[in-house]
Amino acid sequence: MLKTTLTEAVRAGAAEILRFFNRDFIISNKEGVNNLVTEADHASEKAILDVIRKNYPDHHFLTEETGEIIADSQYKWIIDPIDGTVNFAHGIPLNCVSIGIEHNGEMVMGAVYNPHMNEFFFAEKGKGATLNDKSIKVSNETQAIRACLVTGFPYTYINMPNGPLEIFDRFVRKGVPVRRLGSAAIDLCWVACGRFDGFYEHKLEPWDSAAGYLIVEEAGGKVTDHQGNKFSVYQHKVLATNGKIHDEMVAVINNQKEL
Ligand code: IPD
Ligand code: CA
Ligand code: CA
Numbered sequence: 584m585l586k587t588t589l590t591e592a593v594r595a596g597a598a599e600i601l602r603f604f605n606r607d608f609i610i611s612n613k614e615g616v617n618n619l620v621t622e623a624d625h626a627s628e629k630a631i632l633d634v635i636r637k638n639y640p641d642h643h644f645l646t647e648e649t650g651e652i653i654a655d656s657q658y659k660w661i662i663d664p665i666d667g668t669v670n671f672a673h674g675i676p677l678n679c680v681s682i683g684i685e686h687n688g689e690m691v692m693g694a695v696y697n698p699h700m701n702e703f704f705f706a707e708k709g710k711g712a713t714l715n716d717k718s719i720k721v722s723n724e725t726q727a728i729r730a731c732l733v734t735g736f737p738y739t740y741i742n743m744p745n746g747p748l749e750i751f752d753r754f755v756r757k758g759v760p761v762r763r764l765g766s767a768a769i770d771l772c773w774v775a776c777g778r779f780d781g782f783y784e785h786k787l788e789p790w791d792s793a794a795g796y797l798i799v800e801e802a803g804g805k806v807t808d809h810q811g812n813k814f815s816v817y818q819h820k821v822l823a824t825n826g827k828i829h830d831e832m833v834a835v836i837n838n839q840k841e842l
Contacts, residue, residue, distance in 0.1 A: 584638070586707070589682060589694050592634040596627040596664050596680035597698035604699070605674050615738035619668050624648055627664035627680060635660055647790045659685040661816065663790035666695075667766030676700070681768035683793025683816070690816070693794030695768045704772040706794075706801035714776050721804040721825035722777040727835060728842050730780035730828055733762040733770045737786040747785050750836055757842040767821075771795025774823050775802035781824035781832050783809065789816040799823045809836050 603623035610621050628648045635642065639660075644652040646662040660682060665671050667678030676699030683693040695704040704719075706712035712719050724730050732754060736747050754761050762779070764770055768791060770782045775798045793816045796806050805826040806814040811833040814821065824832055834840035 585684065585692060586705075588635055588638045589684060589692055590703075590705075592631045593680045593682055593694045593696045593703070595630040595634045596682075597696050599623055599627040599630050600665060600671065600678065600680065601698050602626070604671065604676075610672055617669060618738040619672050620648065621665070621668060621672055623671065624665045624668060628662065631662055631664055631680065631682065645789060647788070657687050661685060661789050661793035663768060663793075666768040666791060667764075670765045675765065677764050677766055677769060679766055679768050681790065681794045683789075683797060685793070690793060690797045693797040695772050695794050695798065697766075697769060702772075704775065704794075704798050706775075706798040708797065708801070710801070712775050712798045712801035714772075719776040719802050721775060721799070721802050722780050723827065724780040724825060725827045727781070727828045727831040728757060728759065731760050731762070731778075733764060733773065733779045733782045735763060735765065735767050735770065735784045735787075741785055745836075745838060749838075750783065753835055753838070754842065759842065767791040768795045771799050771806075771823055774804055774825070775799045777825070780828055781822070783822045783832065783836060784820070785809075786819045787821050788819070792816050792821055796821075796823070805829045807833070809833070 608622040643654045643656045643659040663681040666681045671678040679695050679697040681695045691708045693706050773779045774782050806823045809820040
């Protein structure tokens with residue numbers, strides 16, 4: 584029932600993405616000039632909430648556009664109605680719906696769907712991860728110098744030591760390919776299915792990482808903060824890898840080792 588509702592909700596949101604994609608829609612700004620929200624984000628979020636609340640009216644919700652809908656429930660749905668809104672607004676077909684379900688504070692199920700590529704990623708705690716119903720696994724790369732990485736940059740630049748550009752610089756100077764797709768949920772799923780060996784970012788929100796985090800772990804990968812500590816979707820820094828290059832990535836990110 585939970586899985587059916589999750590699947591239905593993700594598909595309902597994705598139908599709204601496709602309905603608006605490359606058409607006219609209203610765009611507004613959130614904090615930061617390029618932090619956009621479109622009519623499609625709101626339509627997707629509404630479609631998602633309508634599906635879930637029909638079956639689970641008493642559950643707790645945390646969504647990007649509505650915020651927190653508090654309920655005294657063991658279940659919390661963490662929803663990003665469009666992850667990759669800037670891509671969406673520019674007609675770039677790398678965006679998705681991302682929904683994670685927490686039960687008693689633990690992520691138990693997650694789904695990410697990119698309707699432009701018809702790629703549906705799903706994971707359930709302890710039961711593995713799938714892409715379009717086929718089991719997926721992280722890559723086997725064991726050396727960071729040979730890795731294909733992906734990252735993302737926040738809309739408002741973080742002026743801090745060891746910030747996004749410093750770390751990017753360290754990998755790029757050594758010739759490591761570091762991609763930047765513009766959707767953290769897709770980045771995480773592409774680590775899960777082995778297209779990327781690692782992903783790091785400095786300022787994610789729970790709705791960006793909730794589903795992808797479980798999908799990476801269930802595909803055999805590892806997700807932590809930048810120090811290598813246990814990850815929580817409620818803190819901003821994420822490092823997700825195939826597990827085999829994780830310690831090396833932590834060392835390079837913290838400037839403790841040259842590649
Ligand atoms: C953004 C994307 C992007 C990441 C940003 C997120 P949004 O989410 O995931 O890849 O770099 O930090 O805010 O705004 O498109 O839902
Ligand atoms: Ca997002
Ligand atoms: Ca979003």
